[in-house]
């Protein structure tokens with residue numbers, strides 16, 4: 104019998120929501136991330152299926168090219184992995200491809216699953232799909248919405264990275280890279296979820312769920328074997344659990360795993376954790392610092408305060424870990440003085456890799472809800488967009504055009520300041 108064909112696709116960039124958050128400078132097209140969501144699902148699909156992964160975003164495909172690749176492969180089941188930013192491409196692909204069964208998963212389904220069914224999906228998967236997707240196949244692909252909850256990460260295989268061509272993820276050096284860690288920087292997730300509730304964030308899972316140390320070591324080893332010049336752990340909040348971080352660090356040392364690696368976490372003030380990470384060769388921590396003003400940190404509902412940020416930076420400087428610090432400007436109550444002195448204060452803290460964003464009401468975030476309920480938005484723009492996604496959607500601005508322009512120019516100035524100050528960290 105002919106194997107059934109499954110194609111799992113990441114949406115192309117074309118037509119995506121116009122981003123006000125992140126300046127162009129930080130969206131360096133050389134940096135690509137393997138789509139771990141679909142790779143993790145693919146690893147759980149029984150052998151009798153023929154699987155293709157199409158990462159249209161990383162390949163830089165247009166919508167038309169994406170549709171052509173899908174139609175040429177002619178899958179029996181077409182699975183789309185969708186973030187809300189790319190809901191327009193999702194609807195186009197649902198409407199314009201001919202696979203007999205089309206399904207959708209990814210963060211966009213969390214709130215919009217019912218609508219996605221009306222938009223033409225046969226089935227929609229919410230949350231982790233490693234267990235429910237193979238079960239759905241076994242059950243004969245019924246229609247409807249399927250809730251996967253959080254899976255036990257030690258019971259699932261490592262993402263099926265072999266289904267992709269590594270060459271598509273090689274980084275070609277350019278002068279605007281924030282750091283240079285060789286040509287093959289591969290991501291992994293060691294945990295998912297975050298218990299905090301920062302107002303600008305749409306974190307998908309509130310409960311911290313993690314892989315065992317042994318599983319992480321197996322994944323590190325696999326990535327090193329694949330030729331990774333650097334490993335990036337892109338968790339929501341890597342360092343929530345101190346014992347886990349220290350045990351993993353110890354195991355990295357014991358297993359002689361010497362590779363450049365980094366993790367995405369939160370401000371850490373436990374000295375032993377930073378010391379253990381440094382001893383294990385962790386070179387960078389990517390952390391949402393967001394503000395150096397306690398009132399703004401409180402407004403953002405951040406768990407840390409300025410004194411914690413100072414301690415964290417001091418510890419990272421002491422142990423030789425670089426901080427890639429995310430900052431958000433544009434919060435209510437922010438003063439001219441704050442904006443003027445911010446770069447110098449970041450310098451003084453020894454943060455080598457600052458990354459500036461503009462506060463903007465992303466879909467499904469508490470900040471957006473606040474603007475909606477306070478009447479600053481006269482209607483539910485994101486709700487309307489999810490029901491009827493339009494190409495290049497842009498969320499109406501709550502600031503004046505003048506103020507928005509000034510804030511964007513401020514970010515450009517910051518980028519130039521840090522570029523001028525120490526060109527070496529942009530190219531070294």
Ligand code: B12
Pocket residue numbers: 111119122124125136137138139140141143144181182183184185186187188189206207208209210211228230231232233236292295296304305306307337338339465466467
């Ligand atoms: C890595 C990452 C990126 C990377 C690359 C994305 C990539 N190709 O992987 C970069 C840096 C480019 C990025 C950018 C942005 N991101 Co991002 N990103 C992430 C992050 C940290 C990890 C994604 C990941 O790999 N998770 C691990 C995998 C295993 O989980 P998963 O992808 O959710 O997949 C599981 C399920 O969703 C499901 N599933 C997924 N796809 C499919 C498909 C099918 C068919 C099925 C059945 C199941 C299924 O099964 C998977 C396994 O359980 C997430 C946070 C998070 N924890 O998910 C944010 C996240 C996805 N990003 C988010 C946002 C908002 C952005 C930005 C808009 C931010 C900005 N303004 O700059 C941009 C723009 C993105 C864009 N243009 O589309 C939001 C999305 C919210 C939403 N409702 O859509 C998240 C959830 C972060 C957050 N806390 O708010 N991001």
Ligand code: SF4
Pocket residue numbers: 297298299300301304305306339340369391
């Ligand atoms: S911004 Fe980071 S710390 Fe805050 S809720 Fe989102 S994942 Fe958690």
